[in-house]
Amino acid sequence: MKRRHFLKTTAAAATLLGYFPAGLSNMAREKNPGKLEKRTLGRTGEKLSFLGFGGLVVTDASPSEATERVAEAIDHGINYFDVAPSYGDAEIKLGPALEPYRSKVFLACKTMERKKEGALKELERSLTRMRTDRFDLYQLHAMTSREDVETVFSPDGALNGFLQAKREGKIRFIGFSAHSVEAATALMERFDFDTILFPINFATWHAGNFGPQVLAMAQEKGLGILALKAMARGPWPKVTKERTPKCWYRPLSDPEDALLGLRFTLSHAVTAAIPPGNENLFRLALHLADKFEPLSPDEVREMKEKGSAEQPLFRYPQN
Secondary structure: OOOOHHHHHHHHHHHHHOOOOOHHOOOOOOOOOOOEEEEEOOOOOEEEEEEEEEEEHHOOOOOOHHHHHHHHHHHHHEEEEEOOOOOOOOHHHHHHHHHHOOOOOOOEEEEEOOOOOHHHHHHHHHHHHHOOOOOEEEEEHHHHHHHHHHHHOOOOHHHHHHHHHHHHHEEEEEEEEEHHHHHHHHHHHHHOOEEEEOOOHHHHOOOOEEEHHHHHHHHHHHHHHEOOOOOOOEEEOOOOOOOHHHHHOOOOOOOHHHHHHHHHHHOOOOOOEOOOOOHHHHHHHHHHHOOOOOOOHHHHHHHHHHHHHHEEEEEEEOO
16 A cells, blocks of 8 residues: 555544544435334445345245245345355355346345356356346455465456456445455445445444454555445354354444444444344344434443454454
8 A cells, every 4th residue: 555545544544433424424325114113225326225135044944944044134224235156056056036026126236256257157157047137246255365366366367357247237346355454444445345344343343443443544545345244243262162153253242232233333434234144143133223313422432442352353453
């Protein structure tokens, strides 16, 4: 990152580490009785429900269970669905369940392929499995290292495949997901992405210094910001034998804690948060959503204390 831009972003991040949710004042929020709040997605012109449906929710589900879970989400007002080939059989289960609602939802998909040929091949397979002719958003998935970044920007890299797919009408917007500050900032420096999918979590924010600098840069560049790990507490203790299915981290499963985690994330200039893929935790998030309100100044301070006392999933810089 260039020094001038780094200093500017660092200053903005320092502000974000302090008081918020000032960022919500610049975000259009649409509230409909009985439905989830919708928010604008960066400069795309789209409005998404502030909770998204992650494909893991239907992984290993029966066809009838997948249909039921999708219908419940739609009934609550969810219009943002996100899936990936790496989520087991999620595409196979979600495609038929979502097909009746396809024209009414914003459908995002991802690829971990870093080269053009592999990305285009996987895109075609995902389109077929999802029973659609285009994705509203296609994302570079789990970008982590500098090597990942260099590869996708190479002449035969995945990004050129994305641009080709966009010209052909197979995707509308281009984004990425990352679990690394270094990768996220490098990507935003080199291309005008439409969206970013990144962990925005009370513990990583305060105990890990992980998130403020990325959020500040994404806001500066006008990206639509989508959040992961809002309902994460931290890593599982090594002695823990029984773990929540479809949840590689220790989740906030207590309703009061889960609500605070969601409120922390959604009190930032975040368009939508994707709850854990465990179907019970996803349903918990659905039922907590109507209790959302931005954190008060006292609650901001409370969450700083809570977050600082936790072991975060991610840190910046990495230890």
